[in-house]
Amino acid sequence: MSGARHLYVHIPFCVSRCDYCDFVSLTGQRDQQARYVEVLLAELELERELLAPELDSVYLGGGTPTLLEAAALRCLLDGLPAAAELTVEANPETVTPELAGALVEAGVNRVSLGAQSFQPRLLELLGRRAGPDDVRRAFRLLREAGMENISLDLLYGIPGQSRRDLNADLGAALTLAPEHLSCYELEAKSGTRFAHEHGAELAAQSEALEDHLEHVVERLTGSGYRWYETANFARGEPGRDLRSFHNLGYWRGHDYLGIGIGAVSTLSGCRWKNAPSLPHYLEALERKARPPRETEALDEATKLRERVMLGLRLDEPVEIAEVEAALDRDALARLSDLGLVLVEGGMLTLSSRGRMLGGAVSAELIVWDAEPVLAGT
């Protein structure tokens, strides 16, 4: 095994928790930041041998990585291995000229900015701290500091969001001409306060909002973006591939190492997730032990199923021979008759409508209860 070429680093700190968020995040606890960075690097040290000598991507996600104090952030970035793509997630209100400069200087070459919406009332409803002007200002500051690859996150399907609101958001985002856009339908994940407060409303509008994705895709592809993954769009630019290489790693089924509380790793058929508890994490790593983890063994059949599920999110074809054992042949024929699945030259892709129904199509296409396929030796 040559080792994982993708590294994910989880920074759990947030000023406040957004109502709809289900990531591992901690508010307050600023005094723990330095310690956290230190043990992150300790975990990295423990797992270093799992990484390939050269990495394709490092991704700092959160939480709010840019909430780290300058020194802690600097220390972390210095301690991470070099990679072709180094992404940091940022919340607009945390972006200052100093931070933008520091990121560029530390070699960060991609920033993912959580805009979510440009409508003040919707941002407020989401519990976001930044207003639309903060988003624009953060974007400008990053550009001015020399950041050449910026991604914006947008949410649609927010309770009370009209088609006009969605159009305004897309327009506002396009005006900034980001290299990359991620557009997610808001999911009211059970357990979040948001689900509790707005779940019924979201369910009620779900049918009415059904064509939002279609609309987003039309608008963005019409503006020169490539719909390369179910929820992700990359600006088409000659000579530059602006897709997120870190995330492509997930979708292509590559191995990845995740460090930090709640981080997930998948390597050589084994997946583990660090426990979300900060004290346990700190305590274990300070004595150079691995933090508590949940592990899941992925047999060959499961790996193939995931390969299909993830691969079909992309606009790239999946090679049928590679995933054959996980494919339901009858479903394949049926879905292909319906024009949802395209089979050509031994390659499998989804039609545009097939991608809109990607969840249902994959559920149908994948053989779920077959005997595990014996691993090749």
Added chain:
Amino acid sequence: MDQSKIRNFSIIAHIDHGKSTLADRILELTHAVSKREMREQVLDSMELERERGITIKAQAVRVQWKGHELNLIDTPGHVDFSYEVSRSLQACEGALLVVDAAQGIEAQTLANAYLAIENDLEIVPVLNKIDLPQADPEGTAIEVSHLLGGAPEQVLAISAKTGQGVEPVLDAVIERIPAPTGDLDAPARALVFDSSYDQYRGVVAFVRMIDGSFSRRQALKAMALGTEFEPEEIGFFGPGMRPVETLGAGEVGYLVTGLKDVARLRVGDTITTVAGPASAPLPGYKEVKPMVFAGLFPTESDAYPELREALEKLKLNDAALLYEPETSQALGFGFRCGFLGLLHMEIVRERLEREFDLDLLVTAPNVAYRVKTLGGAELEVHNPAEMPDEREEVLEPYIKATVIVPKDFVGSVMELCNERRGRFDHMEYLSEQRVMLIYELPLGEIVLDFYDQLKSRTRGYASFDYDLSGFRPGELVRVDILVGGEPVDALSLILHKDRAYDTGRLLVERLRKEIPRQMFDVPIQAAIGSRVIARETVKAKRKDVLAKCYGGDISRKRKLLEKQKKGKKRMKQVGSVEVPQEAFLAVLKLDGGGGKK
């Protein structure tokens, strides 16, 4: 026993007018059982039921009163079982007609009274519940004397609950009901008025000796079916089983036949001896034929063997229940069952669900149709899916319906009956307030939701009963429901052509609401033959994606998809369309089940 000292009688009443309470009081008063024993006996029989799955119920109890032997014969008490009721009445010389003094005469009071009159019984009218504040004994007595003739003063007034006035009832049984007059020396003849099945002892026949006598270990023969047997035991219920050496003319008792098949000894048959057979059977035997049919399917397809076993067990005690295997594309393997009527269907269904713990899907009930094909052949159709497309004529069963309502609701009842193709026969005022309406109606119109409609349109005041009155041609069509172009056999209905459109539209609309959106448009149609009469479309869904999926989400999202697929497995496949079972259930439920009386 000297026949002049024997009285055989039944208690007949509308439901809840107090039949069983009066029977209990009579048993107590005649010291057949004490209050305490009565409770114990009930408990005992429940235990027995738990152990062996059946009970031998005392269908006829012998009690002593003032030097007389009184046989109280139980009746099933509902029109679905009118044949059985009339056989029970045939075993008696008289009947106590119990009428709730607060409710007055109801539809079943009438139906039962007419049956008693047909069987030449002496009717002793009894007003019950006179202790209730809302009781109107005088008014009800007038109603009753109008019905039966005789003076209102001859109507006894009691409270079965408190026991008030019950002794004079027993006196009246002796004074007013005639003694049996059979010929003790003639060849033996006994009427089978009911039977029961015991898994160890086989068929137990309840008989009324008309002429001659039986003794134990004597070869006997059922005249209509020709079945021969030697009873292992003969006896009477007192109320426990009391074996005796002989049963003579005028007496009521039981025969433990040892027969292992209820079909070999039917209610209404005449039993005689093999050695000295009677020349002619007693009149009145006929084969009862189910009139109402429905498909019963287990909701879980692997429960089919359990359903079959349960039906086999029920059939042991219920000769009128018919069932044959049926396969539906939509609902899988099940049985098409035949019932005497709606109540019978309800009872069977409830027993299957309660006693056998089965979850059932029941198709909309239909009646038995007689079809003349173009080739001139005649066949009986029990399943709408089997109705031939080309046919000369279809005959459907009709009933004579009796509805009794307060006069303010006469209009509503007439309206309902007219909607259901009813033909007005006549109307009678039972009292100033209460009216009896007689209509002729196709049974097929009753089996859907007539009774529920009747109850709701009369705010629960109507009472209803019916009698089959024969078959008549009808302009009937088969309405098929197609989902994605495929007919759903279980949803086919036979309807009068004037109701086909409305019902078709209703079903199609309901299904549209119940079928989840698929990855393609699903047309839902109602059709008569190849002619589509209603159409709706379940629009294809436009979006079904997992919003985001990164490194930390993969396992959870994978499980979500797996769950999504598993959910579909519980659905029934109609062509390429996945239809949740609940969709059939919703359509069938809203339409089917006539409700209980």
